[in-house]
Amino acid sequence: MASNHSASEEQTRRHKVEGPQKHIVAFVLSLALTIIAFAAVAAGDINTNFTYFILVLMAIIQVFVQLAFWMHMKDRGHLFPIICIIAGVFVVCAMIITALFWVWW
Structure with missing residues (x-):
């Protein structure tokens, strides 16, 4: 029984519980990226090519944020x-x- 308990403790130490702080930061970052992309489209005075560039850049950053924080691809x-x-x-x-x-x- 003692060996099962120590194995469980070791597994718990390896898999530290992630607090909500990182998820809140990731959510705010995702929200900010979406607002930037929306603002680039909503502002009609910006050059069309620059708007496309901003949209693609925000999409690429958004993919990495989603994979790293929500899909936990940054973990081992x-x-x-x-x-x-x-x-x-x-x-x-x-x-x-x-x-x-x-x-x-």
Whole structure:
């Protein structure tokens, strides 16, 4: 019985409980990124190309925030999902490039 108890304590030490502070910061950051993207579109005086640039930049940052904080990809033991996500991005980029060349030629 003592060995089960000590194994449980060791597992608890390894998996520290994450407080709500990081989730609140991530939520506020996600909210701020969304507001910036909305404001860039809502302001009609901004150059269209700059608006597109802001939208794509905010989307990329938003993806990393979502993966790091909400999907916990920053924690240990998530190497395989990260490799799969990167492989998926490469496959999608290859498909887009192939489709573009196919349409052009």
